[in-house]
Amino acid sequence: MNETIVCVVGNVATQPVYRESAAGPSARFRLAVTARYWDREKSTWTDGHTNFFTVWANRQLAVNVAACVEVGQPVVVQGRLKVRTEVREGQQQWVSADIDAVAIGHDLSRGTAAFQRAVKPEAPPTAVRPEPNWKTPGPADPQDGLTPQQERGEMAVT
Template structure:
């Protein structure tokens, strides 16, 4: 079962962006700092900060890299994943929780933002429509050839 998680906090550093070259998808990642405010004895203070790695892919990675910076308050909705790897030096198994982002946005309760709609490139022609046009042309040519054969007879 998939469960979406929503987290808010501050971007801990610039987005590490890798462009989608050599048949790879564009990826982005950054650390998200979530620090709760705790009231004790009438005073407010910061609790322990939880750090989460956020990853994103494709257009979301492109847009995150160009839109968010260190210190920005953001809200992230995504899926919690466990990332597992073998250590290079010790050969031991390591793991950490990663938030695979489905959407990222500025937290507007902490400031303002300006939205610029993502401009898509011109979509390619529909390949099915192109195939249909080729078939129609071939059928028309075949009908034309049959009519020419009938006229010659």
Template sequence: MQDTTVTVHGRLVADPEICVGKSGQPYARFRIASTPRRPVQGQPGAYEDGDTSFFTVYAFRNLGANLVKSFRRGEPVIVHGRLRVREYQRDDKSYGTSVNIDASGAGHDLSWGQAAYEKVVKPSYGTGDRMDDAFDGEEPTEGQSDGSGSFGDPQRDDYLLAERPTDASTGPLVEEPAA
């Protein structure tokens, strides 16, 4: 099977949020908007915005934990990962399309500003997964395991809401309907 990988430049629509898959594994989710700018023909120095594309990005394990701690709404970012386009049916029986990216890498777009890198040392105990740090001591709500052993895979897992307070340091939480 061939995977389609993409690299998208855009801005965060909202702060990244922590979600928990049905298997109980936490992951980060955020949306970015990407709007191309084109020169206006016959008007040197003038530009116009094209159509805006929106992407939902999923990041797992340490990448997800680091993104929750690093990204904030409105910041310019670059995301690289596997593209997934899925059709779904709404409650009113109409159909919609979602465009998702399973991130393999992400960072700030440094053509718009500067960033400072901070190396994070993995703990020598437990699972070694930093997603627990992103909860600031709060544990996520446990998911219902389907026995598949999936690790927070949004294609197979129902989305549950992590129980933690919303504040400026961790971003908002948004409920996602169960699949």
């Protein structure tokens, strides 16, 4: 519920690493996001600070990332931000910012892409059930044991 959802635009900094595990496929790569600003004194765009994120993709998204994302490509990543802090080598504090991706796509403001749907594996065939017999018995059908008069609702008076 109280998750931090982010949308980040940047460049792929490392080749995606793809892994198959019991939980399903996963892929990860580093994303570089550099702020740019207009420098009035120089009248040019200038690069600011660069933030690096580790982007994690799971299941079909991981398969697709491994197939089409490469170093240097501009991408848009949407997902849950997780900041982790660890102590390494005794005293040094190490901080990482991870994004559990929900969606990843190429930034079309900086290039073109050709979309191709992923082919889903065929589902195993299901057992064929016989079609039910919807035929209603006719009035002279001896299998139900009723006479035509009984079917019409006529009562025999004796």
